[in-house]
Every structure is written in C-alpha cells, then in structure tokens.
Amino acid sequence: MWVGHSHAHQAVVKIHDYLEDINPGLSRKVFGGVITSAAVSYVAVRGYRYYRARRTVKERGEAAKLACHVLREHLEQEGPVDPQKEAMITDLELSELKQKLWKGELKALEVLRAYQRKALQVDEKLNCVTEPIFEAEALAVELDLLSPNQRKPLHGIPVSVKDSFNVEGYDCHAGFSCFADKPVERDGDIVQIFKSLGAVPFVRTNFPQGLMTFACSNPMYGATKNPHSLTRGPGGSSGGEGSLIGGGGSVVGIGSDIGGSIRIPCQMCGVYGLKPTVDRISNQGHIPLMSGQNLVRMTAGPMARDMDGLILVTEALLTPRMHQLDPYVPPLFFQDTLYEKKSPLVVGFYTAIDGVHSHPTCVRAVMEAKTALTQQGHKVIEFQPPRAVEAVSNLFMKACFGDDGEETALYLKDDVLDRSVTFSYYMGKLPKRLRYMVSRLIGFMDPPLGQLVVGASTPPRKILEWWYLQDKIQAYKREFFAAWQSRKLDALICPGMPFPAVTAGTEDNVLAGIVYTTLYNLLNYPAGMMPVTTVTQDDLKRLKDPSVYPPSGALEKFVIQDCEGTVGLPIGVQCVSLPYHEETVLRVMKDIDTVTKTTRN
Numbered sequence: 001m002w003v004g005h006s007h008a009h010q011a012v013v014k015i016h017d018y019l020e021d022i023n024p025g026l027s028r029k030v031f032g033g034v035i036t037s038a039a040v041s042y043v044a045v046r047g048y049r050y051y052r053a054r055r056t057v058k059e060r061g062e063a064a065k066l067a068c069h070v071l072r073e074h075l076e077q078e079g080p081v082d083p084q085k086e087a088m089i090t091d092l093e094l095s096e097l098k099q100k101l102w103k104g105e106l107k108a109l110e111v112l113r114a115y116q117r118k119a120l121q122v123d124e125k126l127n128c129v130t131e132p133i134f135e136a137e138a139l140a141v142e143l144d145l146l147s148p149n150q151r152k153p154l155h156g157i158p159v160s161v162k163d164s165f166n167v168e169g170y171d172c173h174a175g176f177s178c179f180a181d182k183p184v185e186r187d188g189d190i191v192q193i194f195k196s197l198g199a200v201p202f203v204r205t206n207f208p209q210g211l212m213t214f215a216c217s218n219p220m221y222g223a224t225k226n227p228h229s230l231t232r233g234p235g236g237s238s239g240g241e242g243s244l245i246g247g248g249g250s251v252v253g254i255g256s257d258i259g260g261s262i263r264i265p266c267q268m269c270g271v272y273g274l275k276p277t278v279d280r281i282s283n284q285g286h287i288p289l290m291s292g293q294n295l296v297r298m299t300a301g302p303m304a305r306d307m308d309g310l311i312l313v314t315e316a317l318l319t320p321r322m323h324q325l326d327p328y329v330p331p332l333f334f335q336d337t338l339y340e341k342k343s344p345l346v347v348g349f350y351t352a353i354d355g356v357h358s359h360p361t362c363v364r365a366v367m368e369a370k371t372a373l374t375q376q377g378h379k380v381i382e383f384q385p386p387r388a389v390e391a392v393s394n395l396f397m398k399a400c401f402g403d404d405g406e407e408t409a410l411y412l413k414d415d416v417l418d419r420s421v422t423f424s425y426y427m428g429k430l431p432k433r434l435r436y437m438v439s440r441l442i443g444f445m446d447p448p449l450g451q452l453v454v455g456a457s458t459p460p461r462k463i464l465e466w467w468y469l470q471d472k473i474q475a476y477k478r479e480f481f482a483a484w485q486s487r488k489l490d491a492l493i494c495p496g497m498p499f500p501a502v503t504a505g506t507e508d509n510v511l512a513g514i515v516y517t518t519l520y521n522l523l524n525y526p527a528g529m530m531p532v533t534t535v536t537q538d539d540l541k542r543l544k545d546p547s548v549y550p551p552s553g554a555l556e557k558f559v560i561q562d563c564e565g566t567v568g569l570p571i572g573v574q575c576v577s578l579p580y581h582e583e584t585v586l587r588v589m590k591d592i593d594t595v596t597k598t599t600r601n
C-alpha cells in the first residue's frame, strides 16, 4: 500500500516538474483542471444514479398502482356481483370458509373474487396492498375443476403475501431500487407450500424500506395506515399484512420476523400471528437481507384474522413437504400430542420488562390472559426474564447491526431514502467514535434506547470477537433456560409491545419497545401474538398517573403525549414456549382466546 502510494507520489512529482519545465504555472492549471473534472464527474455520476433511482422508484410505484387498477377494471367488466354473498364470504372465519370450499358450497373463484374486491377496497383506505398476483385467477379456476377427493387442506383459501417473499414473475426489492424490476424465477418455499396445499396467493403487501424497523413505509408504495385509526401506523415490518388482515381484506397471510415484524403489526392491528422457531418453517425465497448473519435469524410465519385460522394454517404448513423442499427444516410435523395435551400447564407471566414501562392496557391484557388461563385450569406464576434490555443491547443489536449498517447503506447508495430509515441510516454513516458519543447522549434522554444503540455501535470487529459473541448468546440462552426450568414453565405470557399503535411516522420515538419482541428472536423461542383487549378511557386516566406509568424516559413521555385518540385500539398478549413447541404456544393462545374473545370490548 505504502509502496504504491510512494510510486504514485513520485509520478505526480515528475509530471509536476515536467509541466513546470515546459511552462511555469502550467502544472497548477493542469492539476486544477484534473481535480475539478474528477469532482464534477463524481457529482454528475452520483447525481445521475440518484435521478435514475428516483425514476425507478416512481415508475415502480406507478406500475403497482396500475396493476391494482387493471384488476379493478377486470373485476368491474365481469358484470353484476352479489354484494351480500361477497360480504358473507369475507366475513367467514377461516375454518368456516375452508368447510364451505371443501364441501363445494363455495367455488374457489367466487371466494377469490370476493377477496380481490375486498382487498382493493381496503387498500384504497389503508394503502396496504402493493400489487395483485394475477396468476391467482388461473389457480382458482384449476382448483374448481378438481373432484372432491382431489381437494387439498387449504383448498381455495386466498392468501396474502408480504412483498419480501419471492413470487414467481414478480420482483422482490424491499424498497431498494437496485432490486426493482428484476422478476424472480421461483416462488419462495412458503408460497410454494401454500400453493401445494391448495391455497391461492392473491395479493402482495406493504413493508418498510429494508425491513429493519417497525414503521411501514417505503419510497415505492408509500405509507400504510392502521385499520383502527387512519392517523396511526400498522406496525412493521409486516405492516401491510397486519393492516390488510385487520381491515378485513384477507383472512390469512405470510409475514417475516427477526425482531418482531410479525408480532408488532399483530398487536397494532388486532390480528393473530406466529413467529416460529428458526427453520421450523422454511425461509428460502425471502429477500436475502442480513442472510449471512447467522446468530439471530429471520423466520417466516403465518398471520390470520382469527385464532382457529392461525391453528389451521400452522397445522397445514408443518407438513413433510416443507422438509422435502428444505432439508434443513427438521422432519417435525404438527405435533397433535402437544396441542391436544389435556394436562394443565405451568405458564409464567410478566407485565413489564425492567427499564421500559408497559402501558396500562398492556398490563391489563396480560392480567386478563392470566385470569383466562387460570379459569382453564392452568397454573400461572410470575416470571421475570433475566437481564432482558442488557441481553438485547449486547447480543441482539451487536449481531443484527454488527456490519455498521453497511449492507443497508450499500443497497441505499444513491437511492431514495424513506423517512422511516433515516435514523438508523445516518447513525450507520457516522464515524464509529462519534456514533458511540451520540449513543451515549441518546442514553441521557432515553436510557434503554441509548443502551440499544450503544450495543449496535460497538459490534465485534474481529472473527474471534464474533466467536465470543456467539458464545455469549449461547450462555444467555442457557441462563434464560435455567430461569425457565427453575419455575418449571411450559409457556410464558407477556406484552408483545408495551404500547398501542403510535402516530404514523413517529416510530423512532418508541424504538426501545422492541426489547419485548426481540428477546424471543435472540433466544429463538417460538412466540405468538393475539389480540386480547382494547384501550379504554380508564386506561388513559391511569396512563397519566405517574404512580401507574412513570414518565421516566423519552419513550414513556412520548407514549403519554401520543395517547389522544387511542381509545379502542387493540392490545394483545405475546405467548412464548420452548424451541419447536409452536403447538404449545398455539394451545395457550387458544385457551386465552376462548375466554377473552367473548368479553373483548
């Protein structure tokens, strides 16, 4: 390096001397000209790339809108519809819909049409659909030709798909223009499995740029709204799914989660979802962001409008076919023995994690779930996860942001940046020492967020340090399991996010809330999220009482300030069990749902 540098230096000196010999002052002119042209070319190239990216973003967004318009026109041309029948179809719970399709009382095509129309209608209000999947029609027509004994478990069920999963013939770009307009050749595994089960993937749904935030907006498709309050966000990153399902435009969908992306929108939009153990459901064919990072891995999972729907779909998905497509999915199919076990369970509970206070409705939701489980004969005992904020900061954040945000920055180079990612993008751009100092400053205003950002700002630098990080994660997993075992737990209930949906675009103010969900990605425990209750006026009174909800940090102050208009917003409970015990998670969720569904305000 030094040798090359010294050669270059000598060459410059020689040219300089030569030019000065010809004409004194000429070298300044020549070098000045070279530097100016280099600078102008650099700015021109970057400017052109940015212009091209803006054009791609605009055209991609317009193409998606046009695709929705084309479908709308196609549906209108089909002639008169029976709105009552369509409303009956889209109001059915998943299990009822399945029965009617199985018995032949409903045709796959008429169910698809009802959902296409409903999804477009919901999308007009919430901007949750990115584009329709046109091949759905041919699939439905084919399904209607099958004889009854050829019907598969999810025969004719329409499924919405988060845009970050591969769908043959469509691009998969996560909001980065460098990936736009490059159609993929193969469906992602989970899409393939849904199809092989007879389901009909029919629309793709919105997400935040780069997927690493719980907002839901990107430059191509804009921001998605919450079905319960148009000024609030749906959560993310599977926010398009949450919004569409919560708004009634889909009965079941596919999301992904590395830090809460399935569970957060479930809480914010009042829907049901399951983040499985890594590799219980194949992840092949999801956009490969952070894919070389193996310490905390992204996982695909189902989201549904009702509890029985979530169970039905999970049971259907955990088939031998999944293992055939991806041999790294263990050959562990739906375990009826766990789900149907009659003996009472020991369920731990906590209402808050030290350092990040829990909104009174979130506390009440856990207590209502606790009462429900006790009524069902389970034993519910207190449990506090050890060192949660510290573990997420020092382990999860180091693993997930250990590249200094380089991967995202690479894809975003000269691209259009969405407002939802500016904080992490520019934090990544800061020189390391400055970033560390800024993180410390953030810590004065918002201690848990400061801790998280310090974690992200001090990643492992050498391979040996990565090994040590892996060791520390294993050690934390053992520590958590020892605490779990000491209480003889089968499962755990707790808040999934310690506040309801926040005003759209303000998610950065409450980032520290992610410790509630990311903990179970770090541990790789399966975790489900389900609606239990809604915010009441009385909860808001208690929110403003410092003895109930101390305004100790920036997050809490923001939640109090943002609480106007939150009455009626859904709040859920997170249910957790040991790795590969998805069936226990579902059993606990079902037992809570059986009681709380009837009394939900």
Ligand SMILES: CCCCCCCC/C=C\CCCCCCCC(=O)NCC(=O)O
Binding pocket: 211, 212, 213, 214, 236, 237, 238, 256, 257, 258, 259, 260, 261, 262, 298, 299, 401, 403, 404, 405, 423, 424, 425, 427, 428, 452, 453, 456, 457, 511, 514
């Ligand atoms: C390297 C620069 C430092 C950046 C510091 C950023 C601090 C941000 C704090 C918390 C953000 C963590 C967000 C995690 C959200 C995960 C969402 C998710 O599960 N995505 C995966 C998916 O959609 O599949």
